[in-house]
Amino acid sequence: xxxxxxxxxxxxxxxxxxxxxHERDVSLRSGRRVADSLTAHGxxxxxxxxxxxxxxxxxxxxxxxxxxxxxxxxGEDGALRGVLEALDIPFVGSRATxxxxxxxxxxxxxxxxxxxxxxxxxxxxxxxxxxxLGAVSVLQAIADEHPVPLVVKPARGGSAQGVTVVDDIAGxxxxxxxxxxxxxxxxxxxxxxxxxxxxGVIDTGDGPIALPAVEIVPRSGFYGFEARYNAGxxxxxxxxxxDDTVAAAAAAAAxxxxxxxxxxxxxxxxxIIDAAGTAWFLEVNxxxxxxxxxxxxxxxxxxxxxxxxxxxxxxQKAITDHRA
Amino acid sequence: xxxxxxxxxxxxxxxxxxxxxxxxxxxxxxxxxxLGVFRxxxxxxxxxxxxxxxLIPESLRETITTLEAAGKPIKFLYTIPNxxxxxxxxxxxxxxxxxxxxxxxxGILVLEDNPYGLLYFDQPAPQAMxxxxxxxxxxxxxxxxxxxxxxxxxxxxxxxxxxxxxILANESATLSPNSFGQxxxxxxxxxxxxxxxxxxxxxxxxxxxDAMLSALGEYLPKLSWTKPEGGFFVWVTLPDxxxxxxxxxxAVKELVAYTxxxxxxxxxxxxxxxxxxxxxxxxESIRTGIARLATVINGEIDLLQTFSGANLTTPIPxxxxxxxxxxxxx
Ligand SMILES: Cc1ncc(COP(=O)(O)O)c(C=O)c1O
Numbered sequence: 001x002x003x004x005x006x007x008x009x010x011x012x013x014x015x016x017x018x019x020x021x022h023e024r025d026v027s028l029r030s031g032r033r034v035a036d037s038l039t040a041h042g043x044x045x046x047x048x049x050x051x052x053x054x055x056x057x058x059x060x061x062x063x064x065x066x067x068x069x070x071x072x073x074x075g076e077d078g079a080l081r082g083v084l085e086a087l088d089i090p091f092v093g094s095r096a097t098x099x100x101x102x103x104x105x106x107x108x109x110x111x112x113x114x115x116x117x118x119x120x121x122x123x124x125x126x127x128x129x130x131x132x133l134g135a136v137s138v139l140q141a142i143a144d145e146h147p148v149p150l151v152v153k154p155a156r157g158g159s160a161q162g163v164t165v166v167d168d169i170a171g172x173x174x175x176x177x178x179x180x181x182x183x184x185x186x187x188x189x190x191x192x193x194x195x196x197x198x199x200g201v202i203d204t205g206d207g208p209i210a211l212p213a214v215e216i217v218p219r220s221g222f223y224g225f226e227a228r229y230n231a232g233x234x235x236x237x238x239x240x241x242x243d244d245t246v247a248a249a250a251a252a253a254a255x256x257x258x259x260x261x262x263x264x265x266x267x268x269x270x271x272i273i274d275a276a277g278t279a280w281f282l283e284v285n286x287x288x289x290x291x292x293x294x295x296x297x298x299x300x301x302x303x304x305x306x307x308x309x310x311x312x313x314x315x316q317k318a319i320t321d322h323r324a
Numbered sequence: 325x326x327x328x329x330x331x332x333x334x335x336x337x338x339x340x341x342x343x344x345x346x347x348x349x350x351x352x353x354x355x356x357x358x359l360g361v362f363r364x365x366x367x368x369x370x371x372x373x374x375x376x377x378x379l380i381p382e383s384l385r386e387t388i389t390t391l392e393a394a395g396k397p398i399k400f401l402y403t404i405p406n407x408x409x410x411x412x413x414x415x416x417x418x419x420x421x422x423x424x425x426x427x428x429x430x431g432i433l434v435l436e437d438n439p440y441g442l443l444y445f446d447q448p449a450p451q452a453m454x455x456x457x458x459x460x461x462x463x464x465x466x467x468x469x470x471x472x473x474x475x476x477x478x479x480x481x482x483x484x485x486x487x488x489x490x491i492l493a494n495e496s497a498t499l500s501p502n503s504f505g506q507x508x509x510x511x512x513x514x515x516x517x518x519x520x521x522x523x524x525x526x527x528x529x530x531x532x533x534d535a536m537l538s539a540l541g542e543y544l545p546k547l548s549w550t551k552p553e554g555g556f557f558v559w560v561t562l563p564d565x566x567x568x569x570x571x572x573x574x575a576v577k578e579l580v581a582y583t584x585x586x587x588x589x590x591x592x593x594x595x596x597x598x599x600x601x602x603x604x605x606x607x608e609s610i611r612t613g614i615a616r617l618a619t620v621i622n623g624e625i626d627l628l629q630t631f632s633g634a635n636l637t638t639p640i641p642x643x644x645x646x647x648x649x650x651x652x653x654x
Contacts, residue, residue: 022576127627135631161573173631180627181574181620 009319010312013038014063016070016080018049023071023159029291031069034311038067041308043315050080058087065315066091069290072158076287077103090322092314094286098262102284105155105187108261112281115260117253119281120272121146122189124155127180139176142188143169149191152176154183158285160224165191189282194274196223197240199254200288200296201267204313205320208258210251211299213271215240236295238302246277253279264321265314268296325490328501330439330464330478334361334402336493337435337462340486341399342367347391349401349432351379353559353588353597355409358402358437362590368396369590376550378415379403381422388430400433400462406449407440407555410588410599414553417450424457432460439466439478442522444554445530459483467509469556470522475505529556535607536600539614544621549600556603559585561596562621565628568598571620580616 015038017031018024035045046063048054050070058066066089074080078100084091094102102108106124113119123142130138152175153163162182164175172188179186200211215237216223223234242250254269261267261284268288272280288296300307327333334357342348344366350358352371362369370391373383384401391398401423405415415423427434436453454463466478482490494501512518536558540549549560560582562568569584585597602610 020579022573127630130630136633139631177624177627177631178570181571181624182577 007316010043010064010316012044012046012061012063013065013067013315014046014048014058014061015067016048016050016054016075019070019072019075021072021074022161026159026289026291027069027071027075030071030287030289030294031067033290033292033297033307034067034069037307037311038315039308041312043312050074055083055087058089062089064090065318067311067315068093068287071287071289073103073156076158076285077156090315090318092318093265094263094267098264099286102261102263102267102286103156105153105283106185108284109187109281112257112260115256117256117260117281118278120151120190120192122187124185124187127184127186130176135173135176139172143172146188146190149193150175151189151191152179153187153189154179155185155187157182159228163224165222192272192274192280194272194280195240195242197242197250197271197273198288198295198299199251199269199271200299201254201258201263201269202300202310202314203265203317204310205317208255208263210254211296212239212302213242213247213250213254214238214295214299214302215242216295236298238298240273242273243277246273246279249277250279253281257281257284265317266296325480325482325487325494326501326506327464327478327480327494328498329468329473329476330437330466330480331357331361332476332494332497332501333462333464333478333480333490334358334435334437336490336497337400337480338362338365338367340489340493341433345397347396347398349384349387349398350590351403351408351411353410353585353594354402354590355404355437356583356587359588359590362402367399371589371591371593372401374408374411374413376413378405378408378413378419379423381419381426384423384426388426388432392430398430398432400435401427402435402437403453404437404440405453406438407443407552408557409440409555410557410583410585411559412550412552412555412557413559414449420450420453421456424453424460428457428460434461435464436461437464439464439469440555441465442470443526443529443556445526445533446553449554454481462486470525471509471512471518475509476502477505477509526554529554529603531607532602532605532610533558535610536602536614539611543614543618547621556601558600558602560598560600562598563625564596566621566624567595569595571624574624575617575620578616578620580613580620582617 015031015035017027019027031047035047038045066084068075068080068091076099078096081099082096085096109119148166148169150166152166162179164178166172166175176186196216197213199213201208217235219233250271250273257269258267263286268285270282290297338361342365346367348362348367348369349372350369351374359369370387372387373380407414434453441449452463454461463481467475480490533552547560549558552558569586572584575581583599585594588594
């Protein structure tokens, strides 16, 4: 047996995966992968779908660490994390307040911009504003002030659902409708043309560090829901095809964004690198996908990490932070 | 001949008759699983219109005439006469006879798929087309809907010459269908009141159909839908500007799901339709589900109305010509 030694304090982990959302399948795959990696590392893991019996179960079993692998709202918006804080059991990933700020894209952009990181020019509008001020005049005002190409996205939400790239201004109304069906606030953002990268940020105790950037090249030109979850729809380059100074600047921007938002343990920062080499912050995920085809595991493997070891380190860090 | 569900019978019949490019006539819409099989053998599926009484004989005649004029070989008509999947409608007796006549006179075989026939609500469905034509009809039955789909046991009743070929094809495909399942089913049919069990199912499903139709009437009175006399499905038609496929993830977000109409066509139609299934949820869940669906649909209609009439001008005015306040002051 070569089972690695596990510290006394880290014997049992409960991985939360599933939930009721359109990202349920992705979450189940992420959770299973995390659970398998931790099990292979000699930790006793329980995989749980969050339901009405969860809280009772957790307060009874009191695992050493909870690992939420829930994507989408509730998993990432801070709601569940708030409950875990109240339970007083260590958990992996950002705290509720930070998760809530990061989940709201306009808020995250504002905080990151304040830290000196570039983020594309944008405007956020509520559905009510359109009702009160009249859609035609508001849309025309946006069109006048924000030249195409634009990216229209729900202010909160994951997996690129409701996101449209608007190349022709005539497509703006339809794009607004699609985004508003997912969220009552919509972000209209200038589209930066460049290289799309995702940078994982991890912190096992020595401060946050950036993983190699993963470059995303969707076959259709747009990394939407289909491109994300269907094999062969997207090509990835790890590390991204950037020159060293540009890559270093992007890595620094990712770490700075993670820090500015007060995130901990693990995140994935999505950036676009323009022709001049400037990194533009788009958004951050407090629970990046951890499936066998997800970006952060790709980067971890490229950087030579053993997943079981790293996930155990993150769990250990959660315990340390909880005690602090 | 016993088959591995009627799905396998669909596969065998298609394998036997279809060369790439041959035409299969199917109702508009038609069963997604059959369309998948036809597509796999590269059949050219041509949909024929239906109404509340099922397939329309006049449309069938016109379609055949057009196809024959174009020199297209029509191999068979695939039809689900009873409690259609997905449309929920039933082919009237008069039309059954008329359709048999049309097909006979054009030398077109009829593939009659009848998994739901026994699951009627108020009165039995008309007799099978096969009951009046044992030369031109292949009839498919299944235990999937009346007992359990997991047995994977169905059957095909085919004209003699076709039957021989089907048996050979079945042997080369699977050697034999699941015999354990057949023993269990035989025992079940011998030892239990299976007709009584089907009556129980019929009452259960009728109650659920009623719940669905009344909830639709209450929550979505402006839409239209079919009124099934049996089976599992209601076919809903949405306003033109909605797209059932694009709407599905938003519905799932509201914790309600349906099958978008596009699944039931081979030619991209169906955006304005959705199939609702009432077989599994309880009447209370059905009401909740329809209420959620109404939230999604009404929300979408409301948004479309908010943004209708916004014809944005291109090219975009230059900055100096902006007279409206910049949006970030809103
Ligand atoms: C019209 C129709 N035909 C065939 C089938 C497949 O049935 P089986 O389980 O017997 O393969 C179904 C099942 O949904 C169906 O609705």
